[in-house]
Amino acid sequence: MSTATAEPTRLDDPPAPRRKARRKGIRLQLVTTPLIVLAVVGLWKLYVELSGISPFVLPAPEDVAVAFVEQITTPAVWTEHIWTTFYETIAGFTIGIAVGTVLGFLMGRSPTLNRILGPFVITTQVVPKVALVPLFILWFGFGPSSKVMVAAMLSFFPILTNTAFGVRSVPAGMREMMRTVGASRWESFRKLDFPYTLAHILTAAEMAIILATIGAFVGEFLGGDKGLGRYAVNLQNNLQVPQLYGAIVIMALYGFALYASVSLVKRLLIPWHDSVVIQREAA
Amino acid sequence: MSAPAPLTETPAPAPAVRTRGLGKTFGAGDRAVAALRDIDLDITRGEFVTILGPSGCGKTTLLRILAGLADATAGEVSLFDDAGAGTGVGQATADGRISFVFQEPNLMPWRTVRRNVELPLEVRKVPAAQRRARATDLLDMVGLGQFHDAYPRELSGGMKQRVAIARALSYRPELLMMDEPFGALDAQTRDHMNAELQRIWMESGTTALLVTHHIPEAVFLADRVVVLTGRPGGIREIVDVDLPRPRPLSLLEDPDFVSRVARVRTLLGDR
Ligand SMILES: Nc1ncnc2c1ncn2[C@@H]1O[C@H](COP(=O)(O)OP(=O)(O)OP(=O)(O)O)[C@@H](O)[C@H]1O
Ligand SMILES: [Mg+2]
Numbered sequence A: 001m002s003t004a005t006a007e008p009t010r011l012d013d014p015p016a017p018r019r020k021a022r023r024k025g026i027r028l029q030l031v032t033t034p035l036i037v038l039a040v041v042g043l044w045k046l047y048v049e050l051s052g053i054s055p056f057v058l059p060a061p062e063d064v065a066v067a068f069v070e071q072i073t074t075p076a077v078w079t080e081h082i083w084t085t086f087y088e089t090i091a092g093f094t095i096g097i098a099v100g101t102v103l104g105f106l107m108g109r110s111p112t113l114n115r116i117l118g119p120f121v122i123t124t125q126v127v128p129k130v131a132l133v134p135l136f137i138l139w140f141g142f143g144p145s146s147k148v149m150v151a152a153m154l155s156f157f158p159i160l161t162n163t164a165f166g167v168r169s170v171p172a173g174m175r176e177m178m179r180t181v182g183a184s185r186w187e188s189f190r191k192l193d194f195p196y197t198l199a200h201i202l203t204a205a206e207m208a209i210i211l212a213t214i215g216a217f218v219g220e221f222l223g224g225d226k227g228l229g230r231y232a233v234n235l236q237n238n239l240q241v242p243q244l245y246g247a248i249v250i251m252a253l254y255g256f257a258l259y260a261s262v263s264l265v266k267r268l269l270i271p272w273h274d275s276v277v278i279q280r281e282a283a
Numbered sequence B: 001m002s003a004p005a006p007l008t009e010t011p012a013p014a015p016a017v018r019t020r021g022l023g024k025t026f027g028a029g030d031r032a033v034a035a036l037r038d039i040d041l042d043i044t045r046g047e048f049v050t051i052l053g054p055s056g057c058g059k060t061t062l063l064r065i066l067a068g069l070a071d072a073t074a075g076e077v078s079l080f081d082d083a084g085a086g087t088g089v090g091q092a093t094a095d096g097r098i099s100f101v102f103q104e105p106n107l108m109p110w111r112t113v114r115r116n117v118e119l120p121l122e123v124r125k126v127p128a129a130q131r132r133a134r135a136t137d138l139l140d141m142v143g144l145g146q147f148h149d150a151y152p153r154e155l156s157g158g159m160k161q162r163v164a165i166a167r168a169l170s171y172r173p174e175l176l177m178m179d180e181p182f183g184a185l186d187a188q189t190r191d192h193m194n195a196e197l198q199r200i201w202m203e204s205g206t207t208a209l210l211v212t213h214h215i216p217e218a219v220f221l222a223d224r225v226v227v228l229t230g231r232p233g234g235i236r237e238i239v240d241v242d243l244p245r246p247r248p249l250s251l252l253e254d255p256d257f258v259s260r261v262a263r264v265r266t267l268l269g270d271r
Helices: A015-051 A061-072 A075-109 A111-126 A129-140 A144-168 A172-180 A185-222 A228-237 A241-269 A274-282 B059-066 B087-094 B113-123 B128-141 B157-169 B187-204 B215-221 B249-253 B255-269
Strands: B015-026 B033-044 B048-052 B074-079 B098-101 B175-179 B207-211 B224-228 B235-240
Touching: A015 A061, A061 A075, A061 A241, A075 A111, A075 A144, A075 A185, A075 A228, A075 A241, A111 A144, A129 A144, A129 A185, A144 A185, A172 A185, A172 B098, A185 A228, A185 A241, A185 B113, A228 A241, A241 A274, B015 B059, B015 B207, B033 B059, B033 B074, B033 B207, B033 B235, B048 B215, B059 B074, B059 B175, B059 B207, B098 B157, B113 B128, B113 B157, B128 B157, B157 B175, B157 B187, B187 B207, B187 B215, B187 B249, B207 B215, B215 B249, B215 B255, B224 B255, B235 B255, B249 B255
Parallel strands: B048 B207, B048 B224, B098 B175, B175 B207
Antiparallel strands: B015 B033, B015 B074, B224 B235
16 A cells, blocks of 8 residues: 655656657668668569560659659759649648638537538538539639639638537547636637647648649649649640659659648647657657 | 633634535426435634535535636535625635645646646736746645656656645645545655655645545544435534644544544444
């Protein structure tokens, strides 16, 4: 029944071993990722050599590599295409976050609003979005605005549903605690609902940035003259196949970079969250 | 005239809590659950009252009604003589005169221990330096002086509960309600916390209302022990504990104390 000391002292020096474990995890990734990429490229090369497949269908990896390097060293690719897509993605993502969180908090806290707005929100998602793109082009023109709207429409939905879910999951006990310490509704939102829900919003943001990217690409495929999506369509029309593959690599890296940035922001903003702690300790 | 009770002449003692015929029934019809019935309770300002009763008899429900977190379905409640059945209760909470330590610590996982303690002061717009000083004092008092910058997940259950107590004390409430705050503590820490709680209460002059399952704790802390019956909880008896204060921990072996514990145990036993 009796313990030697009433005061456990397990916090005296916590962070050191954790950081070491994390560095080890990154080092492992630095080995596995290139190895797997190398293996895939090797198989690709082997297949091209052995099957005699037409270079218009599948060019050799080294041709794609040459095209890729040439592309990313061409300033116009950056200023015309990558920049345009980046602008559309980020603008659409920002609108998606703003609309999604505001509606999510409102619908999460108010069952009435949820019932009123719910059907319309769902409608925007069940209508095939690709079918709406021509309409958006009609409304917002061939410029970036129509793509921003597509990106926003795709990205706001996961933000909204996760925000609503998050704010509904705030433990009742914590809400009552805020009441008994005398917090107003606004303070309770600021100090409890918002920080609690932030974890849900940021998880949704990882998905939303990918959807915003897809939205921008799809918008560009269907109209306009700038952006990575349009660039790929042009290359295809000109039968510049290695360059088309190069463009796809650029798109993949582009999406990956955006995803990684959002993911990093998430880990920085909610270091306290169980999911982040577990990831950090396992890494 | 045997006990040297330091009786000063107080004109009509100021009430902190007053309930008349208070009852609570959850649900309706066939599925109705009566949790509390006919509670007549008067607590004077500055008093320490503890509540004992079998599990599920409505102790938490009673505190929740007093804190304005739930409504009574029968009878009336008033706090600090604010009259007005019902309305006075929520208002006292909103005015920050009441503080509640829940059965669960309800700490915010994104705040450090210190910032959890400061939360009620932030809500009250207390300047940062003052908040910090107050939190430091309180954390020292509950024995967590080294854990200011730890996060709740790095604490044991008992340590979390102590943070919750520090938070509840931060704004010097007039009525401090605690729902089994020491349930998760080991025997030694519990004794220590009981002694500390007595000291804090004596220094602050606050009114304290504490629910517990631990009979010696209830007797040690209380001016009066309210013993409830099984569900639906009604008052079985109120036991006066007229032992002098400050009570040292050695009191736990004192025959006067032990006999009162035995009496309360009997009251709880024969339902
Ligand atoms: N929200 C609720 N809805 C329906 N019944 C409830 C609700 N809250 C409590 N009860 C019932 O009221 C009774 C009293 O509950 P309460 O939590 O007040 O008990 P307690 O005395 O605090 O018990 P314990 O010592 O186990 O904490 C219980 O029988 C419980 O089932
Ligand atoms: Mg209870």
